[in-house]
Amino acid sequence: MRVIIFSWEFPPRIVGELANYVRALAVQLVKNNMEPYVVTYHDYLTGPYEEPKGTKTYRVTNPVRTHIGVLTWVLTLNQEVERAAANIYYKSNKQIDLIDTHDWHFIPAAVTLKKALNLPFIYSVESLEEHRSHGANSPFNMAIKSIEWLGLYEAKKVIVKSEWMQDEVTRIYKVPIDKIKVIPPKSTTWMKEILETYKSVIGGSVSEWLTN
Amino acid sequence: MAHELTVMMLTWEFPPRIIGGISPHVYNLSKSLAKNDVKVYVVTCDFPGAPQHEVVEGVEVFRIDSYKNPSPDFATWVYLMNINMQKEAAALVNSLDGKVDIFHAHDWLVANSGIGLKHVFRKPLLATIHSTEIGRRNGIHFDYERMIHETEAWLTYEAWKVICCSNYMVSHVKWAFGLPEDKMIMIPNGVNIQEYEKNQNVDLSLFRRRFALPEEKIVLFVGRLVYEKGIHVLINAVPKVLEKVNAKFVVVGNGYMKEPLSNLVKSIGLAHKVIFTGFVDDETLRNLQKCADVSVVPSLFEPFGIVAIEAMAATTPVVVSDTGGLSEIVEHDVTGVKVYPNNPNSLAWGIAKVLLDENYANRLKNNAYKKAQEKYNWDKISQQTKTVYEAVLNEYSKSFWA
Numbered sequence: 001m002r003v004i005i006f007s008w009e010f011p012p013r014i015v016g017e018l019a020n021y022v023r024a025l026a027v028q029l030v031k032n033n034m035e036p037y038v039v040t041y042h043d044y045l046t047g048p049y050e051e052p053k054g055t056k057t058y059r060v061t062n063p064v065r066t067h068i069g070v071l072t073w074v075l076t077l078n079q080e081v082e083r084a085a086a087n088i089y090y091k092s093n094k095q096i097d098l099i100d101t102h103d104w105h106f107i108p109a110a111v112t113l114k115k116a117l118n119l120p121f122i123y124s125v126e127s128l129e130e131h132r133s134h135g136a137n138s139p140f141n142m143a144i145k146s147i148e149w150l151g152l153y154e155a156k157k158v159i160v161k162s163e164w165m166q167d168e169v170t171r172i173y174k175v176p177i178d179k180i181k182v183i184p185p186k187s188t189t190w191m192k193e194i195l196e197t198y199k200s201v202i203g204g205s206v207s208e209w210l211t212n
Numbered sequence: 213m214a215h216e217l218t219v220m221m222l223t224w225e226f227p228p229r230i231i232g233g234i235s236p237h238v239y240n241l242s243k244s245l246a247k248n249d250v251k252v253y254v255v256t257c258d259f260p261g262a263p264q265h266e267v268v269e270g271v272e273v274f275r276i277d278s279y280k281n282p283s284p285d286f287a288t289w290v291y292l293m294n295i296n297m298q299k300e301a302a303a304l305v306n307s308l309d310g311k312v313d314i315f316h317a318h319d320w321l322v323a324n325s326g327i328g329l330k331h332v333f334r335k336p337l338l339a340t341i342h343s344t345e346i347g348r349r350n351g352i353h354f355d356y357e358r359m360i361h362e363t364e365a366w367l368t369y370e371a372w373k374v375i376c377c378s379n380y381m382v383s384h385v386k387w388a389f390g391l392p393e394d395k396m397i398m399i400p401n402g403v404n405i406q407e408y409e410k411n412q413n414v415d416l417s418l419f420r421r422r423f424a425l426p427e428e429k430i431v432l433f434v435g436r437l438v439y440e441k442g443i444h445v446l447i448n449a450v451p452k453v454l455e456k457v458n459a460k461f462v463v464v465g466n467g468y469m470k471e472p473l474s475n476l477v478k479s480i481g482l483a484h485k486v487i488f489t490g491f492v493d494d495e496t497l498r499n500l501q502k503c504a505d506v507s508v509v510p511s512l513f514e515p516f517g518i519v520a521i522e523a524m525a526a527t528t529p530v531v532v533s534d535t536g537g538l539s540e541i542v543e544h545d546v547t548g549v550k551v552y553p554n555n556p557n558s559l560a561w562g563i564a565k566v567l568l569d570e571n572y573a574n575r576l577k578n579n580a581y582k583k584a585q586e587k588y589n590w591d592k593i594s595q596q597t598k599t600v601y602e603a604v605l606n607e608y609s610k611s612f613w614a
Contacts, residue, residue, distance in 0.1 A: 063366045066358040068287070075291035076363065079324055083331040090334065108295040109328075116302035116332045139282040143292055146281060150295070 002035045002092060003198060004085050004099045004119075006106035008074075010040035010057065018102055018126050021185060023055070028191045030054040039084045039106075041077060048087075058084040071143055074105045081109040089117060097202045098156075100124055104144055107151035114154060120201050123155035125165060130172050149173055156201045159183055159194075217601060218251040220301065220312045220329075222322040224293070226256035226273060232436065233401070233518050234318050234342055237377075239268075240404055244594030246270035250601070253312070255301045255325075257293065276300040287360055294324035301329055314338060314601055320345075320360060323367035330370060334613040336604050339371035341385050343515045348440055350513065365389045372604050375597075377401040377516040378537035384515070397600055402590040403521040408498060420503045423487060424460035429567045431459050432504035432528070434497065434519045435511075437467030437488075442510035442533060445556050447473050449510075450482055452560035457567045461486040462500060501526035506566045506573070512554055514538050520548070521588045524580035529573045531562040547580040 005026060009019040022038060029036040030053060042059040049057045060080035067073040089096050099121040101110040110121040129144040152158060152173050158180045160166050166180045183193045192206075199206040221242055225235035242252045252271045257278035258264070264275050276296050283289035305312050316338045317326030323339075330337040345352065345360040352358050368374050368389045375397050376382045382396045417426075424430050431453065435441040443463065450461055463486065470488055477486045492500070501507065507523030509532040516537035523530045524547065532538040533553035542548035549566060552558040566573045608614055 063369070064359060064362045066355050066362055068285070068356050068359055071284070072288055072291055072359060075288075075295070076324065076366070078295075079328040079331070082328045086331045086334065108298070111295075112298050112302045112328055112332060115299050116306055116329075118306070139284045140288075142281050143283065143288065146279075146292075147295070 001198065001202070002037070002096050003029065004088055004096060005036055005038045006081060006085075006099060006101040006110060007038060007040050008077075008103065008105040010038055010059075012045075013040070013042050016126075021126075022102060024185075025194070026051075026055040027053045028194075032191060032195060034195075037088050039081050039088075058088060060084050069140070071140060075108065078106060078108045078112075081106045082112060085109065085113055086117075089113075089119075098122065098198060100159075100198070101151065102126060104129070104148045104151060107147050107154075111150060111154045120156040121154070122157045122159055122197065122201060123151040124159040125169060126161070128165075128168060128172065130168070152179075155179075157181055157197055159197060161185055216249060216251050217314075217598070217605070218308075218312050219245065219253070219314045219316055219601060220305065221252060221254045221256075221316050221318070222297065222301065222325050222329075223254065223256050223318045224278075224290070224321040226254055226275075228262050229257060229259040232342075233516070234321075236518070237340075237342070237401060238318055240402055240590045241594055241597060242271040243269045244402075244590040245598060247591070248594050248598055250594075250598055253304065253308075255297060255304065257297075274300065274304060285356070287356060290321050291324060294322065297322060298325040298328045301325060302332060305329070305333055313605055316340070317367060317371070318342060320364040320367055323363050326367065327370045336372040336608045337370055338373055338375065338600070338604065339367050340375040340377075341368065341381065342377065344385065344388050346388050347384060347513050347515065350440075361388075368395075371395075372608070373397050373600060375399055375600065378540050380536045380540060381515045384536075399593055399596045399600070400588055401516045401518050401521065402588045402593045403518070403525045403584055404590060405525045405585055407494075408502065408522075408525045408527075416499055416503050419499050423462050423489075423500070423503070427458060429457060429459040429505040430500075430503055431461045431563055431567075432464070432500055432507045432523075433461070433510070434464045434501070434507070434522070435509070436465050437463070437469040437473065439469065440511060440513040441467075442512045442554065443467075443469055444473060445510045445512075445533075445554055445559055446508055447476060447486070448556035449560040449563065450477070450486060451480065452556060453563050453567075454482075454485065456560075456564040459485070459505075459563075459567065462504070463488045464490075464492055464497060464500065466491050498526065501528055504528045506531055506563055508559070508563060509533065509538055510551075510553075510559055511535060511538065517541055521584055524548075524577075524584040525588075527577045527581050529566045529576040530580065531559065531566060533559070542580075546576070547583050548576055 007022040009015040026036045038057045046059050046061050062077050064076040102124045103126045113119045133141045152175050166182050181197050196206050223238045225231045254273045258275040279292040315329050318340050326337050382398050437443050507528045507530050509520045514536035520530050520541050530548040532542050534550040535553045544550040549562040551562040
């Protein structure tokens with residue numbers, strides 16, 4: 001099973017908690033005989049790379065160097081994410097099963113790849129603009145919220161890390177609760193539940209993976 | 213090729229959405245390509261009352277939801293709009309089984325969509341650069357402008373070939389983005405001469421009276437009322453022209469300079485000599501172009517200068533500033549009058565010369581009409597464009613993407 005993971009942070013670039021979480025996720029997927037590719041940003045360490053413990057990464061940088069804010073920066077980075085994902089897709093003879101995109105940054109890329117190449121995607125929520133900006137509703141915040149909404153609307157499944165976040169996603173964006181899977185990172189069944197959720201998106205049962 | 217050549221045009225404006233010159237350009241180019249056996253899909257921003265999908269003279273037009281929440285600024289809106297444009301275009305190509313041969317993007321306003329689609333579908337991207345930020349702003353002064361400038365550079369970098377509408381723009385774009393000469397192609401912009409030949413026998417004298425007294429000559433300006441179009445130069449030339457000839461100045465278009473300039477006109481007591489019409493419909497515009505005694509294009513920066521060609525098609529003599537694409541369109545004393553840019557004295561001299569010498573004006577407009585017919589003909593332009601598509605596809609067929 002091949003999954004492309006989108007995350008705007010991945011070691012050595014660490015902004016918050018997401019970088020180490022995504023690395024742990026990729027390492028565990030490799031241990032379970034999955035083939036994860038992580039597409040992420042780095043200012044100059046660009047291109048495909050084999051990380052320790054078998055994770056494959058593809059780092060892209062922003063072709064537009066000057067920006068007026070994080071929003072325009074993210075929006076021009078998405079085409080490079082698409083390019084990296086498309087390169088992985090075509091090199092693997094179009095055998096990509098799904099995309100797992102973490103937080104809002106690369107939702108435009110995930111949506112385009114879904115529409116173009118029929119690749120389903122999961123939106124893994126780390127945090128929401130509503131909480132990051134304490135309910136601010138400026139055009140800037142609304143734009144990020146509209147991207148989060150697009151991701152929740154187009155995703156096959158939404159993964160959150162706590163029941164509180166499940167409630168919040170339901171409350172703020174009116175997402176049906178059965179679309180949202182709660183998988184706490186500290187849970188002993190964390191990887192099993194991640195694999196089950198991936199499998200529920202691709203189709204088939206997880207047992208055929210685990211026996212292979 | 214197993215199927216007919218298929219092109220997807222990406223443009224932020226397409227009639228009835230008209231903001232600048234890209235809209236009529238893509239409209240006429242697409243229509244003429246369709247007549248020359250190219251299948252054209254246009255993906256563009258929506259417009260109140262215009263359908264999401266329609267077929268216009270053989271061209272498939274798809275209008276996307278263009279992000280209507282308030283945006284922090286124009287550039288951010290452009291990037292947000294591109295999320296939707298790219299998403300909808302991707303779904304459309306998918307529904308066509310990927311049978312689109314070329315993506316053709318017009319200006320940085322659709323750079324993200326064009327570049328993303330190129331990589332996702334691995335098909336060649338062509339870019340037409342109609343204008344540049346560094347030209348519009350006469351330099352790059354702020355991060356906001358630099359961001360747009362770099363987005364333009366990114367589009368030209370990703371494009372297989374870059375098309376410009378004048379030799380001036382070819383050299384300008386080459387300089388602005390450091391592009392190699394062999395990546396650049398010049399294909400002129402065109403004019404729809406048939407539109408001006410319609411209703412030749414209709415008497416326009418009643419129409420003319422809505423704008424000017426019978427004894428007044430009409431001096432016409434058509435364009436956005438912004439600094440780079442040089443409308444302030446024309447307003448400064450008004451009293452100088454009136455010293456020599458009785459004329460009415462008709463200013464068509466909108467922009468941020470409308471209010472300050474109409475206040476200026478009032479304050480110097482010439483409100484009865486200058487009319488600001490705002491935006492007018494196509495028919496009114498064409499009739500005005502036919503009625504005018506002289507059409508003026510006083511731009512400071514002009515990549516091409518379509519209004520000069522339109523005036524030539526309408527058999528109206530033109531006075532243009534000797535800059536950019538205008539320098540190539542007009543041959544001084546043969547197809548029009550060239551004056552010094554940003555110089556009201558020179559402009560007033562040119563206008564008066566045409567208005568005071570009828571034989572001279574007739575000679576200019578007849579020569580100009582022939583030139584418009586020969587060179588700025590959409591059928592010919594679309595064939596040149598098709599040749600570029602075929603050459604690009606031939607190169608592409610030998611690449612590892614094919």
